[in-house]
Amino acid sequence: MSSSLLKEPREIDEIVYRFLEISDFEKGFSECLQQLTEAKFTKSQFIDRYSELKKQPDTYFIVVAEDLKKKKIIACGTLFVEKKFIRNCGTCGHIEDIVVDKTYRGKNLGLRIIEQLTHIGKKLGCYKLILDCSDSNVKFYEKCLFEKKGVQMSLYLPMSKL
Numbered sequence: 001m002s003s004s005l006l007k008e009p010r011e012i013d014e015i016v017y018r019f020l021e022i023s024d025f026e027k028g029f030s031e032c033l034q035q036l037t038e039a040k041f042t043k044s045q046f047i048d049r050y051s052e053l054k055k056q057p058d059t060y061f062i063v064v065a066e067d068l069k070k071k072k073i074i075a076c077g078t079l080f081v082e083k084k085f086i087r088n089c090g091t092c093g094h095i096e097d098i099v100v101d102k103t104y105r106g107k108n109l110g111l112r113i114i115e116q117l118t119h120i121g122k123k124l125g126c127y128k129l130i131l132d133c134s135d136s137n138v139k140f141y142e143k144c145l146f147e148k149k150g151v152q153m154s155l156y157l158p159m160s161k162l
């Protein structure tokens with residue numbers, strides 16, 4: 001994943017926006033994600049998943065914000081890139097797992113993470129970016145220029161290994 005895919009400036013007020021690195025386990029990546037949902041994992045699980053995603057460099061783009069003074073991950077978000085047959089074999093981007101550390105909310109970090117993911121999506125030629133969110137986050141995504149469309153549906157499956 002080349003950092004040339006990222007939007008400039010990548011550093012604002014001693015906060016850097018960059019791709020996830022293997023050393024981010026120590027910098028509180030899991031603790032940041034835990035402020036979104038259940039996200040406890042061991043270092044070995046992190047390394048396994050990180051290595052797996054690294055093998056698909058055109059598909060998974062995880063952007064983090066690091067507070068350089070504290071060496072701490074304070075926000076993150078994912079762009080998952082889906083290759084389709086429809087739309088002239090088009091590419092659709094899925095925005096996932098956006099979270100900003102509680103103590104940094106309301107300072108445009110969420111907006112900047114979305115701007116980075118949108119920038120990557122544009123550079124990769126995605127024809128659209130889509131996401132699921134709760135009603136309470138609709139206004140945030142509208143500020144990020146998304147518009148409400150359709151409904152979200154889920155089917156949670158038992159976690160069996162077939």
Ligand SMILES: CC(=O)SCCNC(=O)CCNC(=O)[C@H](O)C(C)(C)COP(=O)(O)OP(=O)(O)OC[C@H]1O[C@@H](n2cnc3c(N)ncnc32)[C@H](O)[C@@H]1OP(=O)(O)O
Binds near residue numbers: 036107112
């Ligand atoms: C696809 C998914 O991942 S959905 C899951 C989203 N994540 C979560 O719900 C986790 C918990 N929440 C968070 O981490 C954060 O509150 C986020 C990511 C939703 C927002 O991040 P923040 O950094 O606080 O937002 P940011 O400061 O960039 O806000 C940008 C604009 O949206 C507005 N905004 C942000 N959140 C909200 C909200 N919930 N309701 C209304 N407006 C909002 C801000 O006021 C700001 O507007 P302004 O430019 O007029 O001042």
